[in-house]
Amino acid sequence: MDDKKPDYANVLVVxxxxxxxxxxxxxxxxxxxxxxxxxxxxSEAITLFNKLCSEGKYVGVLITDNDMPQEDEGIKLIQELKAVDPSLYTIIQSGRFVEEDITRLTGTAADSCLSKPVSLKVLAxxxxxxxxxxxxRMEK
Incomplete structure (x- = not known):
């Protein structure tokens, strides 16, 4: 029997x-x-997320760009990955956010919205x- 504990200390950056x-x-x-x-x-992110999960390396935090290369790609990614793991903490970044976008995204699709460029300390x-x-969330 494999007694290895799942690894939750993983961040997926897209x-x-x-x-x-x-x-x-x-x-x-x-x-x-x-x-x-x-x-x-x-597409790469979904494949990598599934691969990591199958290896017992669960992603706790997702950092994604919103516009890559199409608008709202980050939102679609968040929705797809949260359908698999609703506990996932999601950070969405964009160089084109306006206040209405941040209000719309925070609490619905993303846990956090950051406008690029983001300082190292703020992102950390x-x-x-x-x-x-x-x-x-995992304790619940």
Missing amino acids: DDEPLVLKTSAMIAERMCNLAAHKAGNR AEINKGYQTYQK
């Missing part, structure tokens, strides 16, 4: 901009001590908050 993808993953790993997994689009704080929230 962005079609390589620099943003690399930087966000680095923040999750170096500033938050979480394992970061990268995908360049929604949001990742940590997301991981703590995910852990609390």
Whole structure:
């Protein structure tokens, strides 16, 4: 019998901009001590999410761009992954958010909305908050 506990300390970062993808993953790993997994689009993200789950590496936090390359790709990804794991903490980023978008998304599709560019400290704080929230949701 395999007594290995599931691994929940995983962050999935999804962005079609390589620099943003690399930087966000680095923040999750170096500033938050979480394992970061990268995908360049929604399709890659879904495949990677399912692969990680099948290996017992559950994603606690999703960081996704909203517009990659089509508008609302991030929202669609969040909806698809939350259908699998409603406890998932989701952070959506965009360089084109307006106040109405943030109001519409927060609490419905995404747990958090961040406007690009995001400072390292702000993103690290949001990742940590997301991981703590995910852990609390899993306890219920």
